[in-house]
Amino acid sequence: ELKVEQNPLFLSMQEGKNYTIYCNYSTTSDRLYWYRQDPGKSLESLFVLLSNGAVKQEGRLMASLDTKARLSTLHITAAVHDLSATYFCAVDNDMRFGAGTRLTVKP
Amino acid sequence: SQTIHQWPATLVQPVGSPLSLECTVEGTSNPNLYWYRQAAGRGLQLLFYSVGIGQISSEVPQNLSASRPQDRQFILSSKKLLLSDSGFYLCAWSWANYEQYFGPGTRLTVT
Numbered sequence: 525e526l527k528v529e530q531n532p533l534f535l536s537m538q539e540g541k542n543y544t545i546y547c548n549y550s551t552t553s554d555r556l557y558w559y560r561q562d563p564g565k566s567l568e569s570l571f572v573l574l575s576n577g578a579v580k581q582e583g584r585l586m587a588s589l590d591t592k593a594r595l596s597t598l599h600i601t602a603a604v605h606d607l608s609a610t611y612f613c614a615v616d617n618d619m620r621f622g623a624g625t626r627l628t629v630k631p
Numbered sequence: 632s633q634t635i636h637q638w639p640a641t642l643v644q645p646v647g648s649p650l651s652l653e654c655t656v657e658g659t660s661n662p663n664l665y666w667y668r669q670a671a672g673r674g675l676q677l678l679f680y681s682v683g684i685g686q687i688s689s690e691v692p693q694n695l696s697a698s699r700p701q702d703r704q705f706i707l708s709s710k711k712l713l714l715s716d717s718g719f720y721l722c723a724w725s726w727a728n729y730e731q732y733f734g735p736g737t738r739l740t741v742t
Contacts (some may be wrong), residue, residue, distance in 0.1 A: 557730050566721060567733040568677075575734065619665065619731060623674040 526551050526585050531621035537603050537629055541621045545598040549614035555616035556596045560585050560609045561624070567612065571598075603629045632654055633658035633670045637722050637734035650695075650709040650738050654722030657703065662724040664705040666697055669719040681705060689702065 527550040532550050539542050547556070571580040573589035573596060580587050583611065586599045593599040596613055610624045634657045644650060655664055666678040677690045679697035687697050693711060698706045705722055717740050723731040 557728075559733075566736045567723075567731075569730050569732065572730045614731075619677060619680075619725075621667075621675040621677075 526553075526615060526620045527600055528609075528613060528620045528622040530613055530625050533623060533625060535625055535627045537600075537627070539604055539629055539631050540602050540626070542602065543600050545600070545611055545627075547596040547622055549594050549596075549615045549620075552591070552594075553616045556589050557612065557614045557616075558596070558598055559612045561612065562609050570611075598625075600627075603627075605629050605631060633724070633732065635722060635724055635732060635734040637720075637737050639737060640735065641738045642740070644712050644739065646714055646741055647711045648691045650707070650712050650716070650739070652707040652720055652722075654705040654707075654734055655703055656724045659703070659724070659726070661702060662726060664699060665723040665725070666705065666707050667721045667723065669721060671718070675721065678707070689706075714741050 529548045531546050541626045557572055558570040560570050561567045571587040573587060576591040578589045584601045589596045598611060608627055610626045612621050612624045614621045636655050638653055663682050665680045667675040668678055669675050676694060677679060679687055679689055681699045683689050684699050684702055687699060695709050720737045720739055722734040725731045
């Protein structure tokens with residue numbers, strides 16, 4: 525059974541700092557997705573990573589995929605308060621979601 | 632452009648009552664459709680997915696059922712709700728197995 529593990533599950537960081545969220549998965553997959561969820565809201569698609577070595581960037585967020593290591597990272601650069609949300613990764617196989625990383629950015 | 636609708640937005644139902652949540656997609660044909668449940672502060676649990684009319688796959692045994700009577704309509708039902716059915720229900724669509732687009736969700740409280 526496919527397992528998708530995110531860490532950390534909770535992340536509190538200061539504005540202006542950098543940090544990385546990790547997403548590990550247990551079986552072979554060539555596609556991985558990152559989503560954002562604001563409190564009480566639905567999920568919004570952030571990145572679609574379709575191949576080994578794929579890197580996507582949008583603003584202060586950058587996502588990458590290493591299919592050989594079965595690992596994706598979501599890197600946050602110079603965090604701002606607006607990035608506070610829960611971030612989920614999801615793996616192509618049956619769209620399994622990680623448990624989510626709840627990010628809080630403090631001034 | 633494609634849009635996805637869910638209703639109702641919120642629902643409070645007593646234990647043992649029936650449930651019907653509806654999801655419709657506009658602007659696309661033959662989408663894959665999904666129902667997820669999210670318990671408070673938790674991740675997403677895939678409940679059902681459908682690749683076509685009348686084709687439903689269930690991920691977990693439960694007292695819920697799903698139906699797809701039309702190409703762009705997906706319905707989640709229960710004959711008798713349990714307390715454990717409370718949560719945030721999200722419908723999503725995708726083309727094949729590409730990224731999913733989520734509806735606004737239904738917040739269900741079973742009392």
